[in-house]
Amino acid sequence: MATRRVSLAGPATLRDVARVAGVHPGTVSRALNPQTRGLVNERTARRVLDAAQELGYRPNPIARGLRTNRSNTIGVLVPDLMNPLFAAVVRGIEDGLREGGYTPLIANTDNDAERERVAYEAMSARQVDGFIAATARRDHWLLADQVRTGVKVVLVNRRVDSDALPAVTGDDHEGIRLAVEHLAGLGHRRIAHLAGSQTLYTGWSRHMGFLDAMKACGLEVDPDLVVFSDTFTEREGERRCGELLARDRSFTAIMAGNDLLALGCYDALERHGLQCPDDVSVVGYNDMPFVDRFRPPLTTVRVPHYELGATAAGLMLEQLRGTDPPPRQLLLAPELVIRGSTAPAVAQADRNTASLDTSH
C-alpha cells in the first residue's frame, strides 16, 4: 500500500518513511539526522533507516533550508571563470567544500562593482551559508556588510589591512623576492617593474614586494623604471612596456606583475627590435598554463591556485563549524620557475650600442 503510493507520486518524503516504519515523521527526522540520532531508540532508528533505504528516501534540501535558514551552499564570487587562474581557484574551492558537504554557487563579476552587488544579493536571498570572494578589489563593501550582518566570509587571493577577515593568498612578497634575487644573481642591476593595477590587491602587493626586494638586494629602484598598468592584459602590457622603452632604455630586466603583462613585454620588445632574453630578461607571475610553451618559455613565479581555493574552502568550513575561531590570514608559498626568458645581464655598453644601431 505504502509502496504503491510511492510509485505513484514523486520522491518519497519523511511522511512516507514514517508510515512504512510505523512511527511519527518527527521521529524519522531525528533518526535520520546524525546529530539527533542519539535521541531515538536504537531499534526504532534501525527500522527507520531500513524504511528510508527501501523507499530510496532523499531529504529535500529546499524544505530543510526553509526551516533551518541554511542551504549547505556557499556563494563564490570570482572575476572571470575563463581566466585559468580563477578556474583553478574555483576548482579547489569546489573540491574543498565537497568534503564538508557543501556546494558552491558561482558567479562571475568581471570586477564590476554593480554585478558583484547583484550577485551578492541574489546569493543572500538563496540563503547561502557564506561567501568566498576571489574578487580582487582592494576596497570593498563586503567588509562593511560583513561586520554589519555577521555573514561568514573568506577572502582568497586578497586580504584586508584590518586583519578582520579570514583570507588565504599567495605570498607575493616572498614570490617577488625570489624573482628579484634570481635577476640580481644573474647580474641585473637596473630592473624595471611593470606593475599591475594598484586598485587590485595582487597588483598592489606585488609592487610593495618589489620595493622591499630591491632594497634587500641592495639595488636602487629608479622611479623612471616603474610603470603601472590599468588591467592585467597582454595589450596593456605591450602598451606600458612601450612607454617604458620610450622613456629609458637602460634597464636589462623587467619584473612583470603578471604573466599576461610579461607576454605583452615580449611583443613590445620585439617591436623595438630587442631580443628576450639576450637583451632584456623578463619574469612573469602566476605560472599560467602553457607559459612554458611561449617563445621564449617564460620564467615566472608559480602560485598554487588550486590549493589557494582548497584551503579557502577549509577556512570556510572551519568557520561554519562554529565556536568562532579567530580569523586567520594564511600565506601559501610560491615557487620560482626558471625557464628561458631570463639570462645573465649583458654588459651595459654592448647593449646600448646594439639598441642604438636599430633606433637610428
Place this chain on the structure above:
Amino acid sequence: MATRRVSLAGPATLRDVARVAGVHPGTVSRALNPQTRGLVNERTARRVLDAAQELGYRPNPIARGLRTNRSNTIGVLVPDLMNPLFAAVVRGIEDGLREGGYTPLIANTDNDAERERVAYEAMSARQVDGFIAATARRDHWLLADQVRTGVKVVLVNRRVDSDALPAVTGDDHEGIRLAVEHLAGLGHRRIAHLAGSQTLYTGWSRHMGFLDAMKACGLEVDPDLVVFSDTFTEREGERRCGELLARDRSFTAIMAGNDLLALGCYDALERHGLQCPDDVSVVGYNDMPFVDRFRPPLTTVRVPHYELGATAAGLMLEQLRGTDPPPRQLLLAPELVIRGSTAPAVAQADRNTASLDTSH
C-alpha cells in the same frame, strides 16, 4: 510598528508587506508576481509595490521553491572547469541563463561516471529545473533517465544519434573539412590523423569528419596513418605521434583531434628531429587561448565555445517556457585559423633523405 518589526527581525516577508499595504499576504503574492498581477486591482497593486519597495522586500527563493517545486536553477555538468574550453562554455551558459532569470549550479565530473551520477542526484534533490550536460561521453544514462522522468535536458558539445535530445555542438564535420582542404591545397597528399578517444563524442565525430573530408578531396586514408589516443592530453599526443612516426614516416601532415594532441605532436616531431612546419605540417582543433603563441603558432580550427554555451542556455530557456517545441540539434559554424604550423608539402624525396640523415 510594522517598520519596527522589520528593523528587529531579518529580511522583510510577504506578511510584512501585506501589513504595511493593508492587504492580505495572498494579494501581495499576486501583485508582485507579473504572471498574476492582472488579477489584482491596479491601485492596490501600486500600493503593494510601494510597500515592497519601502521595506526592501526580496522574495525568498527557498520558500518559493518549496511551494512550486522549481528553483530557477539549472544543473550544469562539465568535465573540468580548468579546461579553458569548458570554462568558456560555462561562461556562455551563465550569461545565457541570466537573461531568463536562471542561475547555473555547476559540478565537475572529470568524465567519471560515478561522480556524474552523484552530482546529478544532488542537483535533482535541489530541485534544479533542468540539466545542461557538457560532458562528452557518447553513451549516457542521462538519456534513459530523461525519457523516464521527463526532466529537461540540453546537451552541449555532444549529441545523441537518436535526435531525441536538444543539443548544440560545433560543426566538426565542416571544421575538419576546412582543415583537410587547407592541407590538400598546400599539396599534402599523405595526411595522418591523430584522433581523440572514440568514446568521447568530439573524438568520434572528428574522426568521421576526417574520413569524409579525405574522400571529398580525392585522397586516400591509409589505415597505417590513423592512430587513436585515449585522452585529450599533450602526453598522449606525444606518445601516439611517436607510434605513428615509428610505423610510417611517409606522411607530410597531421590532422590532430585537439590542440593538446597537436601540441604533443610538436614534442614528438622535435624528438625525432623533424621540423614543424618544414618537414611536417600540424593542424589542431579548438583554437585554445595562447595557441597563437606557441612555437610555431598553431594552425587550428576555431570553435565558438562561448556561443556554444550561450545557445545551449537559449535552448534550455526555450524548453522551460514550455509548449514542448521539438528538440532541436544546432550546429555552430567553425572557422579555420591559419598560422605557422602548416606549410606547403615538401617533395617526398627531399624529406625522406632529410629525415634519413638524422635518423641514421
Place this chain on the structure above:
DNA sequence: CGGCGCGCTGCAAACGTGTGCATAATCACA
C-alpha cells in the same frame, strides 16, 4: 506505594510562498 527522573516518541507549530476556492463588491442589463 507514591513520587521522581529518565528515555523515548508523538504533537503541532512554524519557515515563506503560491493558489484553488469562497466571497464580497461592482456592474450590466432587462
Place this chain on the structure above:
DNA sequence: TGTGATTATGCACACGTTTGCAGCGCGCCG
C-alpha cells in the same frame, strides 16, 4: 430592483522539514 456575470480580495491549506514541548511508560528510591 433583481439577477447573473465579472472583478477583486480574503481565507486557508499545502509544500517537506525541524524542533520545543508535552506526555507516556518504566524503573528506582525513599
